[in-house]
Amino acid sequence: FEANQALAEEAEPSLAKGIKQIVESPELGGMIRQGVGDRVKRSHASLFQRMGLDPDQSAAMADLLIEQQIAGIETGFHWLTGNQTESAAQIIAAREKLHADVLTQFGPDALAEVEYWEATQHQRDSMNTFNRRLGEEALDEDTADWMVDMMYDAQGEFEELDYLSQPENFDPSEMTEAYRAEVMEQVESLHGVYLARISHHLGGI
Numbered sequence: 543f544e545a546n547q548a549l550a551e552e553a554e555p556s557l558a559k560g561i562k563q564i565v566e567s568p569e570l571g572g573m574i575r576q577g578v579g580d581r582v583k584r585s586h587a588s589l590f591q592r593m594g595l596d597p598d599q600s601a602a603m604a605d606l607l608i609e610q611q612i613a614g615i616e617t618g619f620h621w622l623t624g625n626q627t628e629s630a631a632q633i634i635a636a637r638e639k640l641h642a643d644v645l646t647q648f649g650p651d652a653l654a655e656v657e658y659w660e661a662t663q664h665q666r667d668s669m670n671t672f673n674r675r676l677g678e679e680a681l682d683e684d685t686a687d688w689m690v691d692m693m694y695d696a697q698g699e700f701e702e703l704d705y706l707s708q709p710e711n712f713d714p715s716e717m718t719e720a721y722r723a724e725v726m727e728q729v730e731s732l733h734g735v736y737l738a739r740i741s742h743h744l745g746g747i
Contacts, residue, residue: 575612582607589659593652602647610640664707665693688743696735700728 582604590600613636637660645653659666669690673680681689698704702725705711717725 575608578611579604579608582611586659589655593648593655599648603644603652606640606643606647610636662690662694665690665697668693689740692739692743693736696732696739699735700732703728703732 586604586607590603593599593603595603613632641653641656644656669681669686673686680686697707706725
């Protein structure tokens with residue numbers, strides 16, 4: 543075990559360096575950037591709309607988000623190889639750089655929108671998945687936005703879940719069987735809050 547761990551620790555910097563070289567290579571890096579750029583423009587279209595950005599501003603904002611996600615490729619590798627400490631530092635650094643750039647280029651109101659968008663990422667992903675499953679009966683945009691806001695506010699009432707929702711705070715090595723059971727109990731309670739508030743909002747029982 544110790545030998546395998548030593549080999550893994552020795553290999554990790556080389557692999558991380560290799561991924562960095564791929565991202566920075568003219569050909570492969572360009573393909574990765576194009577793919578990331580297309581995804582950012584699709585997934586953040588509603589954010590740009592909420593911010594009232596014109597096409598040029600939307601392109602500039604997309605560039606900032608693309609840079610953050612490109613940096614996240616190497617971060618994700620460190621996370622998967624068990625280097626949570628370095629991953630957390632990189633996640634925080636990339637987010638702080640994005641926030642500083644948004645504040646400089648777009649101002650405090652835009653930064654507030656970006657921060658809220660980041661904070662509700664999990665809720666929006668869940669809502670998008672739910673709507674895809676509904677197909678033609680998907681919720682309208684206003685109802686979906688209400689759902690996202692409601693889920694985010696409810697999560698804030700569960701301190702541990704709110705803490706773990708930030709990627710830099712989640713460490714798999716700390717997820718013991720007892721801790722996992724405790725977290726899952728809180729998740730079930732959170733889902734109960736969701737159902738109660740949805741029922742009230744829709745005028746149900």
